[in-house]
Structure formats: structure tokens, C-alpha cells
Amino acid sequence: MPRDVLVLGAGMAGLTAALSLLRRGHRVTLLEYQDRIGGRLLSLPLGDGMFSEAGGGHFRSNMPYVLGYVRHFGLPLLALNDGLPRYMVDGMTASAADLGNWPWPLDRAERNVTIAASLNRYLQRVGLDTDTVLDARWPEGDAIEGLSNVTLGDMIRRVGASDAFCKLLDAHGGGFTSGSPALAIIPDLAYHFGDQNLFRIQGGNERLPLAMADAIGRDRIFLGSPVAAIDQSGGRVHVTTRSGRLFSGDVVISTIPFSVMGDIQVTPGWSAAKARLFAEMEWDQTVKVVVKTRTPSWLAKNARGWPMAGGDRSWERAIDITGNEPGGHGSLFFYLNGANADAVLARPGPNRGQPVVDQFRTDMPDLIDEVLAVQDFAWGEQPWIKGSFGGPPMGGGWMLREWSKPEGRIHFAGDFTTLKTGWVEGAIESGLRAARQIDAAAPAEGRPRIRQEW
Ligand SMILES: Cc1cc2nc3c(=O)[nH]c(=O)nc-3n(C[C@H](O)[C@H](O)[C@H](O)COP(=O)(O)OP(=O)(O)OC[C@H]3O[C@@H](n4cnc5c(N)ncnc54)[C@H](O)[C@@H]3O)c2cc1C
Known part of the structure; x- marks a missing residue:
């Protein structure tokens, strides 16, 4: 029997759940906070046809769901170096x-x-x-x-x-x-x-969620619609957006990051266990400093890939995602956490990532030939997540059972509801889990198949 399903969030988990339930004939509506699709898959154009990634930067061959979805949508791949x-x-x-x-x-x-x-x-x-x-x-x-x-x-x-x-x-x-x-x-x-087999999507990893949104139908996705309230006290679940628009469904899949769950009014209130889950999950505050260089000059120095350099320095890790991307320039980002991320955020002005690049060039003067552009992206500054990835703190083993348990008619998904937090594989896995709680036969996309023209 087809059901009306409201999916909150149009990142990889929400899109996976929505597509899977649509395949089974359910009626699906997605509500997305931002004016864009993709959540933490967010590609940054570098010019000359090249792209960097503010969020999910690469995938590996031990990620069967990612491989299946990329294959299903026929997206072209770039190979990266380990x-x-x-x-x-x-x-x-x-x-x-x-x-x-x-x-x-x-x-x-x-x-x-x-x-x-x-x-x-x-x-x-x-x-x-x-x-x-x-x-x-x-x-x-x-x-x-x-x-x-x-x-x-x-x-x-x-x-x-x-x-x-x-x-x-x-x-x-x-x-x-x-x-x-x-x-x-x-x-x-x-x-x-x-x-050791790394890849990303040519033209930006964001192309995967965009392809999924096209398959779902853009008319089913409401952008610029932050959910402000969820009421499941009556026969149906009612969801109200910040602008006051009301949506109703039989059931809800929420992929809203737990870090921003406190911004949403829920009736009846969350159970004590869910309130504790949302409050105690730990969220990193990653900052990426994205750099375009004249060429991937580090290759000639026997340094490359994910990571190309690492240490107990303020630049923490330099990650080279150039691989075989056409364009000829080098594509690198510094991946900063904890005190290293805080140091960038504490600086004023638009060039707050530059000192990280300068320190790296002092410490390893031979690796970068010429810096053409620097930009930074701070995950803690995004109001729709206020962090980068969430996971259980010390002693948080109890969270595993709690995050997969629905609360009334609200089901939970998002990479942070798996142990593959910080990975698209986890986001897809969680979207399928939530979809299958509603319809046990909800399918994944892209089973392996051999191309006949070989
Ligand atoms: C810095 C960084 C590096 C990463 N590197 C990798 C990598 O190399 N490889 C890899 O596989 N993965 C990587 N990831 C992880 C990957 O990006 C995530 O696993 C995946 O994108 C998460 O998808 P999701 O749907 O679970 O969550 P999200 O993409 O966060 O989706 C949640 C959605 O909910 C929306 N939302 C929030 N509040 C509301 C509201 N009130 N109402 C409606 N909608 C709301 C948000 O706008 C968002 O679109 C990285 C992530 C980061 C941040």
C-alpha cells in the first residue's frame, strides 16, 4: 500500500531513501534547508575545468554502494593517487x-x-x-x-x-x-x-546527488525550506517549514544532522534517549584550505595523493586530489581539525587560510611550485550543520542502537547514524536502512553488471 513519505534533507542519505521508496511506488516529498542539493557533497570550481571539494573529496573501491550508484548514473571517474x-x-x-x-x-x-x-x-x-x-x-x-x-x-x-x-x-x-x-x-x-584505489567524479562529486535528484524529479524537492517544526501527535505527521508552509505525511525520514536538531520544535517532545543522543554526539569542526597550484609539482619529489604530506604542524595534512584530472594544474587542500581549524577561524579577513599555506611552504619548500588561488571552507560556519561529521564520544556505544530506532513515525538516517560517519558509503547505507524500515523491499541502485560491449 503506497504511503506518503516526507524526507527531511536532500543530501546523499535523504536522496537515497527517497529514490528507493519511489521505486516501490510510494509518494515522496523532500524538504531541504538550502537552495541547493547535495548537503556535504559540495564541489568548488577551480577554473580551467578543474574542481575541488569542500566536503566529500574521494571514494575508494571498498565502497560497494558508492560504486553501484556512480555506475548506475554513468558518471565519469577520475583516478587519484593513494x-x-x-x-x-x-x-x-x-x-x-x-x-x-x-x-x-x-x-x-x-x-x-x-x-x-x-x-x-x-x-x-x-x-x-x-x-x-x-x-x-x-x-x-x-x-x-x-x-x-x-x-x-x-x-x-x-x-x-x-x-x-x-x-x-x-x-x-x-x-x-x-x-x-x-x-x-x-x-x-x-x-x-x-x-589503495581512489577515485572521484569528473566535474565534481556533487554530480552524484544532482543525478539522483533528477531521477527523483525536481518537482518533488522543495529547496530553501528549512524544517522548523514536526508534529506527530495526530493521525498524520505534520511538518512546518520556517516560512510557515505545512506538509503532511504518513511517515517521516529525517536526515537533519543531530548538531542542528535543537533548532526544531517537536510535538510530542523527544524521548529522553533521543534528546541525549542529539546532545551528546560529538561534531568535528573541520576547515579545508583549498589551493590551486601552477602544476602538481610534488609528483617529481616522490610525494603525492591522500595525504601528500602530514605532520604535527599547523597545516596538519596536505591532500593532493589532482590525479588524472585534465587541466594541468595542481589541486590540493589542507584538511584541518581541532586547534589547527580553530587557528584559521580566529583570524580576521578573507585570506585567513593563507598562513597555513605559507607555513607549509616554509616547512616543505620544494613541494609547491606556485600558488594560483587559495580559499577556505569552514564547516562549523554552515547553519544547516554547524560541524563536519558527528560520531559517538568515549562511552557512546549505546548510540548505535538508539540512532537506528524510529521515534514514533520519525525514522533517522544520515552518515552520522552509522559507524561510517564522514563517508558517503555510510550516508547511502543509512538511507537504505530507513527506507527498509518503511518498506522491507526498498531497493538500492546499481547492482554490478558486466557491460555487453566488452
Ligand atoms: C570536510 C569533509 C570531508 C569529507 N570527505 C569525504 C570523503 O573523502 N569521502 C566520502 O565518502 N565522504 C566524505 N565526507 C562525508 C560525506 O560528505 C557525507 O558522508 C555525506 O555527504 C553525508 O550525507 P548525508 O545525507 O548523511 O548528510 P548531509 O549531506 O549533511 O545532508 C543533510 C541535509 O539536511 C539538510 N538540513 C539540515 N537542516 C535541515 C532542516 N532544518 N530542514 C531541512 N533540511 C535540513 C542539509 O542542508 C543537508 O542538505 C566528508 C565530509 C566533510 C564535511
Whole structure:
């Protein structure tokens, strides 16, 4: 029996859920805060036909949903390089291309092998691996609490990792890595260290949500419609936008980030468990400083990819997404979190990202030939999310059960309702989960098929 479904948010999770339910004959309406589609897939034109990404920047081959959706919509791909970085930690520099000459006090077994290989070895020692942790059912039972009460660094130190290795891991994966709860960070590392095949969409990753919006029908999507109130006290659910427009449905899928849930009036009020979930989820405040260079000059210096450089410096990580994009210029961004992001935000004026680039060029003077343009994008400044990605804090294992449980006729989706937070794969997974709570046969797009013309 077809149902009237209101989907709140036209990012990847909302679009996935809407498309899936439409395929089953349900009537779907999407309400989107912004005047644009795509949420945290937000492409930035660099000129000369090149694009950078303020949000989701790349995908990997161990992401079957992303591959399926990209294939289904026939979007052209660019190939990117996996990271072959130069590190700068504790005032010392070394290249991942020159493993024998690392100056840090690494353990004997950590020498002469990549960081990925050592990390996988430590994960094996605690009974984990970079495949299993990407299963939507991982982890189960008692493992959830255990993994949410220990940081990744403490977990791998117990099975032999040195402090120097944990510092290198932070330089490669971002300053937050070893201090994060193991539960929240291990799937993230499984993407970074479990697959070396990277890609993005030519013309901008935003093309994927735009293609999905076309398939859904633009007339079903109301842009510039921030939801202000949800009332499920009667027979139907009523949703009111900030301008006072009223929509009604049998059921709602909310992909509104929990970081902005407090801006919405709900009747009856949220249960105590949902209110706690929204209040206690932790949201990063990532800033990206996006740079266009004359050429990808770092390639000649044996540094490249995701990341091209990493360290305990104010530039944290330099990420090269140039790959085989046509245009001839270099496309790079600095990916800043915590104190490094705060330092950019504290500066006045339009060029607040420039000191990050300057410091990088002082620390590694040979990697960038000429800077053609610099811009910054601060996720905490976006009123529709006020952050970049949300995840469970230490001791937050209980959140896993809570975020997948509907509240009355409101179902929840968004990458932050999975352990693949910060990844489009998680957004799609969550959209399908919410759609299947409403209709168990709701399908995904793009099952693998061999092209006949081969
Ligand atoms: C800095 C950064 C780097 C990233 N890098 C990668 C990467 O390399 N690879 C990768 O796969 N993923 C990456 N991601 C994650 C990826 O972008 C997300 O997983 C995905 O886009 C999330 O989709 P979503 O639908 O769950 O949430 P969102 O895209 O955030 O969608 C939520 C939507 O809800 C809307 N909304 C909010 N409030 C309201 C309201 N009151 N009423 C109506 N609508 C509302 C918002 O406007 C938004 O459109 C990155 C993200 C960031 C921020």
C-alpha cells in the first residue's frame, strides 16, 4: 500500500531513501534547508575545468554502494593517487617513499613496512581486520561497549604499537586519529588503509546527488525550506517549514544532522534517549584550505595523493586530489581539525587560510611550485550543520542502537547514524536502512553488471 513519505534533507542519505521508496511506488516529498542539493557533497570550481571539494573529496573501491550508484548514473571517474606522503613529526622529516631512513624511535617490526601494514597487523592482534569492520552489522554484542571505552591509541599500544607509530598514524590520518574511541575510528581507518584505489567524479562529486535528484524529479524537492517544526501527535505527521508552509505525511525520514536538531520544535517532545543522543554526539569542526597550484609539482619529489604530506604542524595534512584530472594544474587542500581549524577561524579577513599555506611552504619548500588561488571552507560556519561529521564520544556505544530506532513515525538516517560517519558509503547505507524500515523491499541502485560491449 503506497504511503506518503516526507524526507527531511536532500543530501546523499535523504536522496537515497527517497529514490528507493519511489521505486516501490510510494509518494515522496523532500524538504531541504538550502537552495541547493547535495548537503556535504559540495564541489568548488577551480577554473580551467578543474574542481575541488569542500566536503566529500574521494571514494575508494571498498565502497560497494558508492560504486553501484556512480555506475548506475554513468558518471565519469577520475583516478587519484593513494598517499605517498612526506611526514614532519617532532621536528623531523622523512618520506614514506624512503622507509629505511625514518628518524623516529619506531619499534623494530614497524620499520621498513608501511603504516598501513603495521596498523593491519595490530588490528589482527586485537581480533579485527579492515574488511569485517565495514559490515553494517559490525560490531555485535559486548564488543560494542568494549570498543567505545578505549581509544585506538591505547588499544594498539597494548598489542605492541610504539608511541612513535601512533604519532605517524596521526600525521597520516589526521591529528584526531589515535585519540579517538576505537569504535568510531576503526571503520574510518579501514577506508584509509584497506584499499589503495581512489577515485572521484569528473566535474565534481556533487554530480552524484544532482543525478539522483533528477531521477527523483525536481518537482518533488522543495529547496530553501528549512524544517522548523514536526508534529506527530495526530493521525498524520505534520511538518512546518520556517516560512510557515505545512506538509503532511504518513511517515517521516529525517536526515537533519543531530548538531542542528535543537533548532526544531517537536510535538510530542523527544524521548529522553533521543534528546541525549542529539546532545551528546560529538561534531568535528573541520576547515579545508583549498589551493590551486601552477602544476602538481610534488609528483617529481616522490610525494603525492591522500595525504601528500602530514605532520604535527599547523597545516596538519596536505591532500593532493589532482590525479588524472585534465587541466594541468595542481589541486590540493589542507584538511584541518581541532586547534589547527580553530587557528584559521580566529583570524580576521578573507585570506585567513593563507598562513597555513605559507607555513607549509616554509616547512616543505620544494613541494609547491606556485600558488594560483587559495580559499577556505569552514564547516562549523554552515547553519544547516554547524560541524563536519558527528560520531559517538568515549562511552557512546549505546548510540548505535538508539540512532537506528524510529521515534514514533520519525525514522533517522544520515552518515552520522552509522559507524561510517564522514563517508558517503555510510550516508547511502543509512538511507537504505530507513527506507527498509518503511518498506522491507526498498531497493538500492546499481547492482554490478558486466557491460555487453566488452
Ligand atoms: C570536510 C569533509 C570531508 C569529507 N570527505 C569525504 C570523503 O573523502 N569521502 C566520502 O565518502 N565522504 C566524505 N565526507 C562525508 C560525506 O560528505 C557525507 O558522508 C555525506 O555527504 C553525508 O550525507 P548525508 O545525507 O548523511 O548528510 P548531509 O549531506 O549533511 O545532508 C543533510 C541535509 O539536511 C539538510 N538540513 C539540515 N537542516 C535541515 C532542516 N532544518 N530542514 C531541512 N533540511 C535540513 C542539509 O542542508 C543537508 O542538505 C566528508 C565530509 C566533510 C564535511
